[in-house]
Amino acid sequence: MDTHLTENVPAPTPHDYKSDVKPIWCPGCGDYSVLAGITRAMANMGMERHNTVVVSGIGCSSRIPAYTSVYGYHTVHGRSLAVASGVKLARPELNVLIFGGDGDGFSIGGNHFLHACRRNVDMTYIVMDNQVYGMTKGQASPTTEADWCESKLTPEGPGVNPIQPVALALACGANFVARGFSGDPNEVARLIVEGVKHPGFSVIHVLSPCVTFRPEQRGWKSTVHPYGREPTDDPNAAMRAVLEDDGFGLGIFLAGNRRPFQPGSAVTSTIAQIEEGFAV
């Protein structure tokens, strides 16, 4: 990604990237720490606020843009990746990041996720996975276990198997795929920095517990573990390793070599010349 770095000014701090808006999240929500990781990553890179755009859909984590001090666009449910693609394709010089949750990204936005991965526009997607729809008060998401019976909507459990976001990202052709955990915002910040710096579409899957509807996720801090391998640039090797992972391995799975998609060409005609083509 092209990063606009500040020069000749004091090094920015994470605080410079925070707005003064108080989040709507529940106390203890993992998203606070992810937000801290995001602003830390921005500060570490010295991103120019006015040349940075963050885009989101709808959901708890999609509220993040207003909590930052950069340009933001809080859009509609599921379409954040398409909106963000429009930003980056039209203005390639901007830094573009997308924030959202598992429902926004993999259910209503699933088709856009597939195509964002294969399109490989140079932007970074931070998807906060809590395996539940929090904003609508606790329904099963595409990453919820088939036998989770705590939702009034599916009291017998959703009954369908969850998707594996990291495997899906690899299968669809994402160029950089990593997993972090909200309990370690420094590591989240590091993964974001790596993802932003890596050309093409970067997916950072962040396990971010919902303490209200999935209180058992408080236990994730003892479930997560280092993924334990060096990042590869080979999608096949990454996929094999991910299929052996338990879904809680943290680290960078793939830093691939695909060329980002960025059409654009020099001006070769005036409109008057084009109009001449219609003359009888």
Added chain:
Amino acid sequence: MTVDSVTIALVGSGGAGAMTAGQMLLDAAANVGWYGLMSRSTGPQIRGGEAAALVRLSPTPVHGPGDRFDLIVAFDWQNVERFAAELPLSDKSVIVTDPSQGEVPAVLAASGAKQIELPIKELAAKIPGGRVNMVGLGAVAAVIGLPRAGIDAVIRKALGKKGDAAVQASSAGIDAGAKEAAGWGLDLELAAPNRGDGVRWNISGNEAAGLGALKGGVKFCAAYPITPATEILEWLAPNLARTGGKLVQAEDELASIAMCLGASFSGVPSITATAGPGLSLMTECIGLGVASETPVVIVDVQRGGPSTGIPTKSEQSDLNIAVYGLHGDAPHLVVGPTSIGDCLFTTQWAVHLAEALQTPAIVLSDQAMGQSRAIIDKPADAPHKAERLLATDLGGGEKYKRYANTESGVSPAAIPGMPGGEHTADGLEHAENALPSSQASDHQKQLDKRLRKLTSHEFGDAWADIEGEGEIAVVTWGSSTGPSREAVRRLEAAGRKARLVAIRLIFPVQPAKLAEALKGVTKVLVVEQTHGAQFHKFLRAHYDLPGEVSVFSRPGPLPIRAREVHETLVSLI
């Protein structure tokens, strides 16, 4: 004796080359100085299947389809019953038929049209590389008196690359058809062209819409193919690239409108084009454009609906979804071009208005304009450009308010790259500073502002085409304008006065302007191509129509013809 308009159908299954012959006929007529209109009737087949090129030529500008067909040349009669209703004939019509293709279908023969046998296939077979469509074209040319030089130029242009043999084969085919037709003695010779000095264009409505986008300053398009809008996108792909813009193919219409909003949020004027099914998918994001005050232009090339409907045929039945299809109170711009050439002006105007008022604009074209091709006088240049009001003095003492409650309702925009303008644009209701708010006062203020910027804007004369005078008026819009205009002129030619009001600016409504345009009118005829009289009901909801009001409304796929509007008007007088 000559005629001042001739309407011709070239009919044949896909492989016969009816469309190519129709295109060459139109091009040749343009070369010699006639005006023309070519529409197409095709079935749902991807390739092949029944097809007809429907061509009307005249020394004066052609506003719409002819009342009936003067001449049909059929290369074969395969599946013709599927669109026979689109081929109105009378006992004055002429059907040229190849005896090797069987009898003229009863559905057409019943008109009492004169039948002439022409062994098209046999004549073509005698020519090395000969093709039936060139024999047919030669016959048509001889009947209407199309000078040979006009055709030769078209053949050279179309086939020159294929070499002399191809050119000679086509010429021989034309000669063979013309030779046979020379002895028919039909009274269908078209009056001499009046070429004049002005530049003429050969353009389709979809191309004109694409050109309007370019001239308005569009630099980004996200595209998802759909009949009958795809040609806009395919025209824009190379031409945006040539002018420094870009087109991206999206995964669906949800993505194409969302990408356009993203590009526009970044300050780049954006457009997409679709048809009814795509517009249905886009409505949520169009509402986001309204709420977040992000300009975008959506060209809806209407087709028969609902659902998949009749993709290849025209209708004006997306009026309701275009005006009312968004949830919440979501005022936005809706405009409709009134002719093929006007697709240029209206799309360019829509780009300008969307940017000036920071809101989505829906351009309601339709299949009849989009996929038809006309010979027209070169449209006048319009001044309309994309000019967004940008924030100034950012980064000073006061924090920037993206949705400042200004008198005009238009708030100065900050776009990425402008230091001090950082904010989060939002589809959530918000306060002036763009932060989410569910307070009654903020909701009221922002709703008022988003409506006010539309209702307080002065749209000038372009809101409608207004012609003629008198106490009877046709009020219409979109592609119903052409036949309505011709009907009004026929009344005028017969010494009766009538007015035409073709509304280009559908929303926001202009009640004072329409009242002025209809001053003194005692009878109104509303003309539209829908089943549910959507336009009439829309007018009733927003306007006071004077006097006695009648409605001529019917769904597609049959085009509205001037004769029908004229007869209705006469019956009202």
